Amino acid sequence: MRQPLHLLPRDVAPVPNVDLEAEADLARCGALKDYWYVACLSTELRPGKPLARTLFGTGLVLFRDAQGQPTALRDRCLHRNARLSRGAVFDGRIGCPYHGWVYDASGAVVEVPSLGPSQRSELLNAEACAREGLKPEPCALGRVSRFPAVEQDGLVFVYMGGDAPARAxxxxxxxxxxxxxxxxxxxxxxxxxxxxxxxxxxxxxxxxxxxxxxxxxxxxxxxxxxxxxxxxxxxxxxxxxxxxxxxxxxxxxxxxxxxxxxxxxxxxxxxxxxxxxxxxxxxxxxxxxxxxxxxxxxxxxxxxxxxxxxxxxxxxxxxxxxxxxxxxxxxxxxxxxxxxxxxxxxxxxxxxxxxxxxxxxxxxxxxxxxxxxxxxxxxxxxxxxxxxxxxxx
Ligand code: FES
Ligand SMILES: [Fe+2]
CATH class of the missing domain: 3.90.380.10 (Naphthalene 1,2-dioxygenase Alpha Subunit; Chain A, domain 1)
Structure with missing residues (x-):
């Protein structure tokens, strides 16, 4: 039995069929983010090369870790917010192009060149450093957000749904x-x-x-x-x-x-x-x-x-x-x-x-x-x- 589409009554203000702004905004897209999305082709993610992608208005850097597995991190350095995707990938880690901070595939800061060989501040003024929230060693600096990534059928997928389980x-x-x-x-x-x-x-x-x-x-x-x-x-x-x-x-x-x-x-x-x-x-x-x-x-x-x-x-x-x-x-x-x-x-x-x-x-x-x-x-x-x-x- 065929049913015609229902037309809106004339006195009802029409509601837009699409809200493109909300759909593409990580904070407003509701459960649209609870799915795996393709971030690139497998062939686009070459070993040793970072790849910048934007999903739901959020910049990501993709690269392959030491085992060749795809990794997706927030594309923003914790230090002065430079784009990590403009840096270099080596040994499955990524180095920021601005001051060389190095992140591992979990997003943790593992090396800060300005800390020198000991990788520890000398803390000549420990009190002032603490007051300013400065950290003495790389591991205390935290990590950039990491997003789960998988590779299947020639495609690299990223999940941005946070703690919610993927719906498919x-x-x-x-x-x-x-x-x-x-x-x-x-x-x-x-x-x-x-x-x-x-x-x-x-x-x-x-x-x-x-x-x-x-x-x-x-x-x-x-x-x-x-x-x-x-x-x-x-x-x-x-x-x-x-x-x-x-x-x-x-x-x-x-x-x-x-x-x-x-x-x-x-x-x-x-x-x-x-x-x-x-x-x-x-x-x-x-x-x-x-x-x-x-x-x-x-x-x-x-x-x-x-x-x-x-x-x-x-x-x-x-x-x-x-x-x-x-x-x-x-x-x-x-x-x-x-x-x-x-x-x-x-x-x-x-x-x-x-x-x-x-x-x-x-x-x-x-x-x-x-x-x-x-x-x-x-x-x-x-x-x-x-x-x-x-x-x-
Ligand atoms: S902005 Fe990334 S190391 Fe300084
Ligand atoms: Fe077409």
Whole structure:
């Protein structure tokens, strides 16, 4: 049974659907921070090199410890607050670029060059030092905040939820390490907030306008779909008769098998789009990391498996640059439209109040989950629901 979206009564002041400022602020994002977020690709975190990243408006420095494990510390020296990420990594520790204080992977100060070989103040004026809160030796200086970091499926994740336990394990990259599947990553900085990004990645009608000819031909087709919301996921199953993709989509389907297209959102920041023809096809998995209110990093994993009649690994390898070029163009088109949306959203009061039709049913579900988390994520959240919708492309 189809249900139309409820329109707001005219006399109620509209409440913004998104609060990008709060979503990206560690102090105001509620339970949105209680998840693992991608901070970088494994390949970006090179031994001996610090890497600066901002998550939820908080600067972090990432580096590999002596065992090669990823480490994430607050990117601010305890001494005079210089950026540690501008310093050097050696023996799994990091040295500040300003006066050389050294921190180990737990964030503790372990060496202060100005203390000399004894690493202890001579304390000629112990009373004055105590009065000023000065410390006699490195270990008394304390530590910078450390954030748990793990590496999985080619990605480095950081947890910023403090003492609260993570609400879910780091998201697994689809088909990572599976026979016959190729996976590659694309890293993109998007000038918009996470809610708007995940909605964009789960949006079919925009493809005709933002990616004309890259995905689909405008055909005035009726697209029925089912939207299922349950346990923090929103699954859209498209039931369009004879759905086809143009562009590179053709490569995956020389035998004209029916296309199975599903879009999925997982709280709080992940989308997964599957285009499958039998046993082959491609999956686009996007994990969004908020840096600031309209500044996000998106880690896109593209997993694909070519049909057996596209001859072998050789062609697969030859196609790689073409597939990469194609996906980069498509992502850049989304970056541009997200910039256009951001510009108007921030243009005076009233931004962030969205209206919609049935084609936006799943967007309303995504917003409901993210709003619930931003408000603290108490209880079981939006209740499960399954509805049909129809739109035209
Ligand atoms: S500011 Fe870092 S050592 Fe002085
Ligand atoms: Fe798009």
């Amino acid at each position: 394990a780091p998201f697994r990259v689809p088909h990572w390490g599976q026979d016959g599947w190729t996976v590659y990553f694309m890293v993109t900085r998007f000038p918009n907030g996470v809610t708007n990004l995940v909605e964009n990645f789960m949006d079919v009608p925009h493809t005709l306008f933002v990616h004309p000819g890259w995905f689909r031909k405008p055909a005035r087709k009726r697209v029925p779909a089912t939207v299922r919301r349950a346990e923090g996921s929103v699954l859209v199953t498209y039931k369009q008769a004879q759905d086809t993709l143009t562009g590179l989509g053709r490569l995956f389907n020389p035998r004209g098998l029916p296309l199975v297209h599903t879009d999925m959102f997982h709280v709080p920041n992940v989308t997964r789009v599957d285009y499958l023809w039998g046993e082959h096809g491609f999956v686009i998995n996007s994990q969004c990391t908020p840096a600031g209110p309209t500044d996000s990093w998106v880690y896109t994993a593209i997993s694909y498996r070519l049909p057996v009649d596209v001859p072998g690994a050789l062609v697969g390898r030859a196609l790689k640059p073409l597939v990469r070029w194609y996906t980069r163009q498509v992502i850049q088109q989304d970056v541009d439209i997200m910039d256009i949306q951001r510009e108007a959203l921030l243009d005076g009061p009233g931004g962030g109040v969205y209206s919609g039709t049935e084609a936006d049913l799943h967007h309303a579900d995504i917003e409901a989950y993210r709003r619930w988390l931003r408000e603290g994520g108490q209880g079981s959240g939006p209740e499960a629901a399954e509805r049909d919708m129809v739109f035209w492309i």
